Amino acid sequence: MAKSKFSAQEKLEVIQAYEKGNFSIKEVIEQYQISLSTFKDWRNKYNHLGLEGLQPSKSWTTYLKETKLQAVHDYLSGKYSLAEIIIRYGISSQSVLGTWIKQYNGQKDVKTTGKRVNRPMTKGRTTKLEERIFIARDCMENNKDYQGIAERYNVSYQQVHQWTKKYEEGGEDALRDRRGRVKPEAELTSEEKTALQMKKLEKDNERLRAENALLKKLEGNRKEARINQVRAEDTYLAIEEIHQSEHLSISLLCDVADIARSAYYKWKNRTPTENEQLNQTILVEMNELHQKVEGIYGYRRMTMNMRRVFQMPLNEKRIYRLMVIAGLQSMIRRKKKQYGKSNPQHIAENVLNREFTADQPNEKWVTDVTEFKYGSAHKAYLSAILDLHDGSIVSYVLSTTNNNPLVFETLNQATQAFPDAAPLLHSDRGFQYTSHGFKRLLQKAEIEPSMSRVGKFIDNGPMESFWGTLKCEKYYLHKYKTFDELQQAIDDYIHFYNHERLQKRLNDLTPMEYRSKAA
Template identity: 55%
Template sequence: MPVPSVPTKKKLEILHFYEEQGYSIAYTCRHFNVSPSAFKLWRKQYERYGVKGLQTHGVQRKYTQEQKKVAVQDYLSGKYSQLETILQYDISSTAVLRRWVNKYTSHGKVTRDQKGQGVSMTQGRKTTLSERLEITLQCIALNKNYQKIANEFNVSYNQVYQWVKKYEVGGEAALKDRRGLGKLEEDLSPEERMKIELKAKEKENQRLKAELALLKKPRGIRKEAILSRLRLEDQYLAIREVHGDDGFPIQLLCEEAGVVRSSYYKWLDREVTKEEKLNQELLSEIRKLHKKHKGIYGYRRMKMVLERKFNRTFNHKRIYRLMKLAGIQSVIRRKRKRYQKTTPTHVAENILNRQFVAEEPNEKWVTDVTEFKYGSSSKAYLSAIRDLFDGSIIAYVLGRSNNNALVFETLEKALQEEPNVTPILHSDRGFQYTSPRFKEMTEKAGITPSMSRVGRCIDNSPIESFWGALKCEKYYLNTYETFTELEQAIDEYINFYNNERLQERLNGLSPIEFRAKAV
């Protein structure tokens, strides 16, 4: 089936695409579904003759006998390749040149098969030195009838032609097969031996330098490779960088990196996938959120915020990997100080018993007091009550002294915020919670008191968890010179915690959003 001709306009489009976009010949040919040989021919025709050289001739062109003979002789002598010959003598195609060569080498007598096509030339074969000598001498005796000798001895025309040419220059010794071999070691002169040794040392030095350069590069660009998650991309990136910076050959770099050269070129031609582009967008957004919230978002909360923004789900491992890639992590909580044991006055049983899940709002509350420092040596104390249903802070009071009034005021504010409720109120065995006044307040409000066991702070872990989040995500990130600055910061954070801080266990909602849906 004949190959359809390509219009001149299409050829120009392909050539301009190659020149302007900077792609390789292989990629350009695959993109436009053309053969590399045809593409190279168009390039040379365009460089030599311009647009005229790309035009397809509508009628059969004619050549004189002398033109054909000169073109064939220049090709057979090795002066030009097939492509160079047709460009030099303005021949329409390489197929025409091959037909002329076939006729010329057979002395104008080209046999035809039943379909009228020319019979292909005999393929070359391996020969011994005695065979080559016999063939050469007979060819010279027959006035250099290369085609006849080639057919008679079942070798190619080119083999016979080259043997005769070598014999005329160097005699029988020139017919020895020395392909891939240099001079024998005993035939080398001292200068030649020295040159060979120097060349070997230079090659080894170049290999060692390339190996050292490759070892240095991946550490600096490995993050880019992880972002795309392509196998061996860190090696490909290193090869590209080293080749561009130091000019080492691609083949040498591929050998040192342990990759196939064709795989490297295939990687060069690849296009960035949609997932890689999305990773770039996610990474950019992660950096913005990390800066905006001063590093308090871990990968779980970052995942929920990103899912809201992009309106799609992401695997938490993906967000974790991207944050690790960017060197981003949430603020790490510090160890809490150990507190001395106290002797309580009115002690309640551990009714909560670490059952921290509540089925409805105001079913289970937890409370505690924590300490803050500001200025040079001043201290402040925060008392808060947290609802276990949604984790929201029901009430809180910040004071300058850790006394009974601080805890009593907190409970009063909680009962004002949520009147007519009778929750379980769990606390530790601090002196405020075991005082007679606190016991009286809980009994009057119908609240069931519950207290942690001695030395078991985990019994009240939900409120301890909130203290850790508050201090890690807000308090430790700043310094506070006055009580007012500290109070303002705590107000801001608790408002953020209740209304904006998304939680995975609340289906990606904030505590107040979750509470509103339940009411």
């Protein structure tokens, strides 16, 4: 092990320099060129073990597997700090304990630290079958003294170890050199070349299938709350599903996912921890209680009940996470979200003044945003511009967020569809329409703004009337589970409204027919 450049007495002088009040911690570690963690480690050992704790180790320290696991479990329980644990178990430094914790969390096997063996650096050499058999037998007869046998026959330690192992498992035949000579490409026949190319293509196609399948499984996946805390579990699950459905090898899938095959099998064969088993039991109790009270308990009241059932302290965050996993949700009334008031940046007069007729297309436009719901509790927002000449929808955008880009994109679509138009555009006083960005877009397109008076939604009557027509004739007639279903329904209705829906005020024509006639 590396020799410390500080003796026990020098370490004591560093500690006393701080404790006497002559220097701050920062000044001490800078003057003696040590890290903060090293200084804290020395102080800890001195406070608990005295000067003996500062003595450098003179030999390679051996730690049993049980000691390592107990130290890691004590740290993960949260009851002890790193400093307390290294004193408790006589660990040489915090970095050693940190390495054990990383191995444990990374699902690597924590093994007993063995004593170092000084193995000879003899290079391996070429041997014949008879010689390998003789060396393997001699090694077994001498209680597997690999080091002594390697020195005696001038071969490497690794060679002796491998030959002995193979001889034990497969006898003399296992020690044969089965490495074959690969034909150079110039010596291959045309049939062999074709077969080789086909084999390479099949291998490439199989890898491509594996890459595409993994990408589809993992693309867009969000980290979800789980009972266990295994990292990369989404990848392990994807590998397992693809192996079963696509019949691709585990080795190939692990290689594509950049995961060790041993790590996958360790995950597959792992035993749930005590915490995970407790979580599973809690989930069963919570499901039963949720059914009993007809879903009226939220996570706080659920936590109180679980504490009483299990007679142990349970954190609210833990119960909340388990409720998310189980899909348990309180059915009581939710608090409405409070929105802060915003001051409008740019306000325009009510230039339109409820004059809802226009002699020519693109003379007067009105615009607004309305809300839709889909799925269990999701919201979508539709922004549209309507031409008062024929009532046609000039442009529209559906989004999951009600923000400035939603309104800006609606206006950009309208100006791109009619680049020469310079209409009057009327809206309410929503935050998007009073923003600096919207004013700049209007000025760039030479569009005159007009805004409704405060609380006078009738000033934008035609747009409000269209929202009511859309919802009565389409939205309220169906249930929409996804955003895509809602988008398709709105696309279909607006096309129907513009091109197929006859209107009496337009002389029994559709808006687009009336528009083309005026043009």
